[in-house]
Amino acid sequence: MRRKPDPMWILVIVFTLGVVTTGYTQSLLDRNDSTPSISAQP
Numbered sequence: 001m002r003r004k005p006d007p008m009w010i011l012v013i014v015f016t017l018g019v020v021t022t023g024y025t026q027s028l029l030d031r032n033d034s035t036p037s038i039s040a041q042p
Helices: 006-032
Strands: none
Touching: none
């Protein structure tokens, strides 16, 4: 068995961690203060 899909797994892990941390920080920000300071759209 060759170890070919290792970079793909690394990308999957990084993407999953990014999604989890984004959701976690969003829930923390929504719980602490309801002021949308990150999504400041013009």
